[in-house]
Amino acid sequence: VIPPARPPGVYLDHAATTPLRDEVARSMVEVLSLLGNPSSVHFHGRSARAVVEEARASVARSAGVSADRVVFTSGATEANGTALRGFPDLPLLVSAIEHDSVLVHAGARVPVDRRGLIDLDALGERLVALGRPALVSVMIVNNETGVIQPIPVIAKLVHEAGGLLHVDAAQAPGRVSFTMDGLGADLLTLSAHKIGGPTGVGALVLGDGIEPKPLIAGGGQQRGRRAGTENVVGVVGFGRAAGLVDPAEDARLVPLREGLEARLRALWNDVLILGADAPRVGAIVSFAAPEARAETAVVAMDLAGFSIGAGSACSSGRVRPSHVASAMGLDDEAAARVIRVSLGRTTTIEEVERFAETFIAWARRTRGGARR
Numbered sequence: 516v517i518p519p520a521r522p523p524g525v526y527l528d529h530a531a532t533t534p535l536r537d538e539v540a541r542s543m544v545e546v547l548s549l550l551g552n553p554s555s556v557h558f559h560g561r562s563a564r565a566v567v568e569e570a571r572a573s574v575a576r577s578a579g580v581s582a583d584r585v586v587f588t589s590g591a592t593e594a595n596g597t598a599l600r601g602f603p604d605l606p607l608l609v610s611a612i613e614h615d616s617v618l619v620h621a622g623a624r625v626p627v628d629r630r631g632l633i634d635l636d637a638l639g640e641r642l643v644a645l646g647r648p649a650l651v652s653v654m655i656v657n658n659e660t661g662v663i664q665p666i667p668v669i670a671k672l673v674h675e676a677g678g679l680l681h682v683d684a685a686q687a688p689g690r691v692s693f694t695m696d697g698l699g700a701d702l703l704t705l706s707a708h709k710i711g712g713p714t715g716v717g718a719l720v721l722g723d724g725i726e727p728k729p730l731i732a733g734g735g736q737q738r739g740r741r742a743g744t745e746n747v748v749g750v751v752g753f754g755r756a757a758g759l760v761d762p763a764e765d766a767r768l769v770p771l772r773e774g775l776e777a778r779l780r781a782l783w784n785d786v787l788i789l790g791a792d793a794p795r796v797g798a799i800v801s802f803a804a805p806e807a808r809a810e811t812a813v814v815a816m817d818l819a820g821f822s823i824g825a826g827s828a829c830s831s832g833r834v835r836p837s838h839v840a841s842a843m844g845l846d847d848e849a850a851a852r853v854i855r856v857s858l859g860r861t862t863t864i865e866e867v868e869r870f871a872e873t874f875i876a877w878a879r880r881t882r883g884g885a886r887r
């Protein structure tokens with residue numbers, strides 16, 4: 516059963532995925548029945564090739580690189596895997612707050628401080644201790660807290676030690692302005708569905724002369740860097756979405772997020788807002804919901820018509836505390852209460868205010884109940 520295209524209720528989970536933009540949907544519909552394999556040399560193949568390459572150029576422009584640097588993948592997960600498995604001879608260092616699709620590659624973890632910022636001294640020490648070049652992976656915008664890492668500073672440290680820097684930028688477009696060169700990244704991960712594009716397509720952007728070992732081998736597509744016929748409809752949507760990213764979007768969201776935080780603080784002046792003292796984007800806020808586990812809060816808000824996220828992750832049926840909250844020093848009990856509210860292009864101030872009222876009323880009732 517397909518749920519209605521625009522279900523009633525308020526969507527405040529833009530860090531999980533974003534609404535497909537109308538322009539993107541239209542571009543995808545236009546190429547849905549375009550016949551041709553982009554690798555075929557005949558007219559039909561060339562037609563499909565043309566739309567794929569137009570999309571590649573658009574994604575490349577969004578990262579400030581030339582089109583030959585962009586490798587389309589099935590999403591940020593595959594892009595991260597390609598980067599991190601791509602240099603088997605290099606030891607791997609990753610920040611402790613990376614997405615699971617980075618952490619799974621078992622790099623040594625560099626700690627973050629209580630604000631959620633990577634410990635630069637610890638990173639420097641580990642690079643020295645290794646005594647040889649490493650592959651380091653640090654995200655720009657954290658998907659749980661919205662905290663922004665000082666990537667250019669990190670890049671300098673990594674390069675001085677002769678290493679390579681991979682940057683997961685899945686949550687960055689429209690929230691921070693960046694280019695591959697400005698960051699100093701050697702490899703950069705992007706995902707279409709975080710920017711109003713479709714799920715199931717992303718890209719790994721390669722610095723000059725950087726060639727990871729392919730994760731998916733077979734046909735020679737994409738210069739042998741990623742085998743498999745390109746997801747033509749998906750990459751067209753990605754290209755269109757990349758061209759529509761509005762660098763001013765996040766500035767509009769800052770006062771909305773601050774309004775919500777002020778409401779929470781007015782009620783609980785000690786409410787724990789993750790990364791409150793670090794540079795953060797406007798779109799994301801995570802906080803420890805007083806006196807209720809995150810999944811209880813998420814279900815209660817869902818019943819009240821608000822879709823929000825839990826900081827904790829569900830694995831094999833068991834909810835475990837968020838590794839990001841734990842890395843920032845929260846104990847398991849507090850980490851299990853972390854919920855995430857994430858705003859985006861379609862979010863209005865009224866929606867955030869209604870959410871604040873509903874959440875606070877619910878939390879008060881819950882607290883009252885707990886006392887009785």
Ligand code: PMP
Pocket residue numbers: 530531589590591592593614616654656657658683685686706707708715716717
């Ligand atoms: N990295 C980050 C920072 C993310 O937020 C996400 C999505 N939650 C991913 C990687 C995985 O992206 P995808 O769904 O495109 O595989």
